[in-house]
Structure formats: structure tokens, C-alpha cells
Amino acid sequence: MMTTNRMFLIAFTVSLLAACGQKDAAEPDASDAGDASRLKVGFVYVTPISDAGWTHQHDLGRLQMEDSLGDQVETKYIENVPEGAEAERVIRQFAADGFDLVFTTSFGYMNPTIKVAEMFPDTTFEHATGYKSAANVGTYVARFYEGRYLSGIVAGKMTKSNVAGYVAAFPIPEVLRGINAFTLGMRSVNPDAEVKVIWTNSWFDPGREREAADVLITQGADIVTHHTDSTAAVQAAEEKGVYAIGYHSDMSRYGETAHLTAVTHHWGDFYTRRAQEVLDGSWSSQNVWGGIKEGMIRLAPLNDAVPADVAALVAEKEAAIRSGDLHPFSGPISNQDGEELVAPGTTMSDEDLQKMEWYVEGVQGKLPR
């Protein structure tokens, strides 16, 4: 029965391919052995580099490192590597090809990185956003929430409907910190403000992100921001005539009037420093969490539509975060039920921040479990 077979084939492929649809990553090329005295640095990227987004910022960091260290390093990257078994193969290939330092830049690379690191004790690994380390595996992540808090202040001052929309990928602590910090920042200047969240359950699906942004705008949001990888939310805002706040990269060229600012990531200084340490032999496994102070997080230039007094307020708060006088997660902070989880005068510890799994007051809807 051709038709029956075909039904199965289609049902199977639909369920399988609808979600992923990724192409195979290339093998690291072993042929160009290069100069033996140079430090060989590998990068594993989860999406194509493209022109904006998470991976794009990591690649800018790689280029900055090449610029600063010049002939001392040679770098290679593999992009669009799916998390899981494929990642392990790519990471192992880097190690086997004699790379001295390998940056694995996505949360899902955590277990593969640890596994490969055990097999190659002489290779140094740096894993982004994870929580497992080893003698030859350091971890690094940025305090994205500091930028989120500042962008929330901009949103709180610019909104007229007092509703902001947030297109988010997965309900994990990193994303929740962003939503909560944004909401706290927004309500610090506008106590009536509320944040609506839509989960797309995908880091990268421009169509779905666009739909989610449209829905949020329909439901009254006049500012949208996103924690997903494409620029679709910013473009939706531009078209619908509302404001947007970008993420990862400065996305102003995707929405000249809509784009108020963006929370941008900067890895170049960190990459340069760690590579230099490996060259000097001074590298040691660390758990690096850098923010505004370390220059890992910045706000993109504010839109001209933002009044001078708001810009001044943002600059003031930014300076306070840099000096350590202001922490976005200082009490009092209540959850959605009005329960006070952080008492006045106290600040959440890094450990608690890393485990965050609740919404602050002001976020609408229930957190999916």
C-alpha cells in the first residue's frame, strides 16, 4: 500500500523535521596544521553566525581576540552545531586536531564538553552558560539581567499602555532572570506596568517569533522585547508602529523608529584574556560571571525618541550598577502571589539567581512547568 506507507513517512517526517530542520555541520578541517607555536583556538556555535544575535556576538568576540593577539593565535569555528551527540563529535574533533583552547558557546554543549574534557586533559575548554566545570573546563556567562533591568527602565518610561510584551524561548533560569529584571526595571519607574510573556519553545524560529510579537501587540503591548535569536520581534514592532528593545546585538537597522535600545553582549575582552592566560600558562578553571562592570553587557545607543531625562536616568542607574550600589535583585521583591521572597535590604545570592524559577510581581500569566 503506497498510500499507507506514505502516511507513515509523512507523519514521521513532520514530527521529526518540523522542530529541527538543521543542516549538518562541517567537520573541523584537520588538513591545515598551521604553525605549531601558535595557540589554536576553536569555537563551537549553535546557529549560523548571521548578522545579529547570540552567535554573531560570540564571533565578534573571536575576531576581537584575533585582532588583539595577532600572530600568537589562530582560530577556527564550526557553526550551526546541534546540541547533543553531534556537538560531542565536533568538540572531540577539535581536541583531536590539537586545538589548545575550545570555547563551546551554548548551554546544551555542557555535558559533551565535560565528557570530551575528560578524554583530553591537556586541552583547555571554556563552556558558556553552564554550571559544570572541571580542572580543564572553565565556565563563563554574562549578567544579562543587568542590561535587562536598564532596558526595563526605558520601557517603563516610554510605554503608554503600561503593557510590555516579552517573546521568550524556554522557561529556564537564564531567561526568567531576564524577564524578572526587565519587569523590576520597568516597575521601578512605572509601578502600574505589566509584562506579558509568550513562550515560543524554540531559540530560533523567525515565523513563530513574529507571530508571538504580533499577538502581544494585539493584546495591548506597546513595547516588545525578546529572548530568542532572530530579529523578527523588532521588525514586527516597526511595522505595527510600537517600540521594541533588541537583544544580543544592536538591532536598530531592523527597526529605525521602533528600536529604543538593545541589551548587547560583548565577549571579546574575555576571550582575549583567557587565550592570553593559556599562552602564559596562567590559566585556571574559573566560573566567570561578568556584567556591566566588566563590559560584557552594554546598552545599545538610545533611540532619539527617548527624552533626555530618561537617558540621564538610565546613565545614572548604569553607573550605580557598575559601582555596585545598585543590584537589580535587591529586596523587597515579591513573587506573583505577593509573597515577599527577597526582604528589604537583602540581595539575592548568585547561587539563588542561578536557580531562579519564579516570576516577580508584575509579570502576567503562570510560569509553565
Added chain:
Amino acid sequence: MNDVLVGIILATLGAGTPLVFAALGELITEKSGVLNLGVEGMMLVGAVCGFAVAADTGSLWLGVVTAMTAGAFMALLFGVLTLTFQANQVAAGLALTIFGVGLSAYIGLEYTSVALTGLQAVHIPLLSSMPLIGPTIFSLDPLMYLSFVLLAAISYFLYRSKAGLLLRAIGESPRSAHSIGYPVIRIRYLAVLFGGGMAGLGGAYLALVYTPLWVEGMTAGRGWISLALVVFATWRPARVILGAYLFGGVTILQLHVQGLGIDLPAQLLSSLPYIATIVVLVLISRDINTIRLNSPASIGKTFHPGA
């Protein structure tokens, strides 16, 4: 409330339209007895070529035409493989998708940074100011209107015209059609090319109207959904459009449910459109008569005119 309803309807139409184009094209291809699993690849190549031309020339319509041409060109490759060289259709179709994913990523390298203003909605005077139906029927973008016209044209062609009857006859029994002198291979070529052009149009809708931007792999499985829709619709054009809007509607509704803060697990909601598709596929497959009545009998089988 009215605004929300209008928003839901418009978003549903938007989410469904690329599927309508691709699935109607595949329907014609399959009615001729050819199964082309390369829809995803043809959509992607259509999307990137359309986007590139629109970005370079500033003309969205030129982009749309280019997308259709590029989709048809991909389909031509498939046709040469399966119709001229008699390759296995399933294997060639899967290869076409894989090829299309890679080729579109390569062509699109320089265009990932480009921002375009998409096609704007056409507001029909007077009619578009009516409440509810004004904004949802009389102020849509031009490609949506085109999808309605194409649905009508394809329905007429298949069931009211002699050429449509011939196409269906070839899908049922290429041997009989061949023996009374019809050029089976040539007609199948035309059907395959039409399917490719429509898949390219679906890709153009995504890249030029819906998002509008180009990113690698942006169809995100919509080509596969279109293939499923053809079976879902038991090869009837009107049911294709219903299925596409149903799929789009479930996608949009789950987002609204989330935005309204209704307590349902988001992961489950996101998988609803896919679950719905699979459930309907299973239900339809159970009734063998529906399948037998509408499914082209020769689908997926290569035809050797000389044998």
C-alpha cells in the same frame, strides 16, 4: 475584544497562507502521480532568491516572480531526475530538500543582515471600513488575495476543465493515458514545475510578507506541513485551504492563550498544531474509501513510456 478577534483572524490567515501556496502546488504535482518530497527545499530556495532580488532591486513584485521561477527551477531538477532519468521519487525528493537547505543558506549569506519593508495590505475602499469583516476580508495583503484566486482557479481546473481531467487521468493510470496518445511525461513535467513555482511563492510569502527577512532555515518545517496537508485534505483543494487555516489558527490561538495568561503548559500548546495534524492524518487513513476515492492511484511510481 473586537480588535483581538480581528488580530486572531488576520494572524491565522497570515500563518496559513504560505502553507496554502505550497500545498496547492504539491496537490497538483501529486494529482499527476508524482510525489515530490522536496517542498521544504523549494520553499527555501524560493524565499532566498525572492528576498535577494527584492533587496537588490527594491521591487517586491520582481522578488515574488523570481521566487516562483527559482522554485520551478528546483522542481525542474527533480523532474529531470525522476521523469527523464526515472530515479526514485522519494529519494530524489528528500535529496531536493537537503540540497535546497544548503543552497539557500549559501545564496543567502549576504542577505541575512538586510531589512525590507514587506508588501503592504490593500484596503479596498468603503468595504474595508465595515466592522470585523472589513479588516479581515477587505484589507489583506495582495498575496492573500492571490491565494484565494488560485484556489478557485485550481478547483475549476481540476474538476471542470478537460485539461484537469487529463491531469487526473494521468495520475490514475499513466499507462492508459499513454496508450491513447497523451504525452504523460510532458504533462507530469508541467505539474512538477507548477508545484515548484507554488512552493517558491510560499517561500516568498514568508520572506517578503510574513517576517519579512531572510534567515537560514526560516521555513522551519512548513514544507513538511504542506506535504501533510495534501493528505490531510485527501487531495481536495478546498480542504487544503481549510487545513492550512486550521493549522495556522491553532498556532496563533496557543500564543493568544499564553498572552492572556491562561494556565496551560506552553510546551504542550506549541505541539498542538503538530498533534492535530497527526491525529487528523490517522483518522483519515482509517477510512480507506476516502483515500481510495481521491488519492491518485499511480502516486510515487515511476512511469516508463517505452516499456
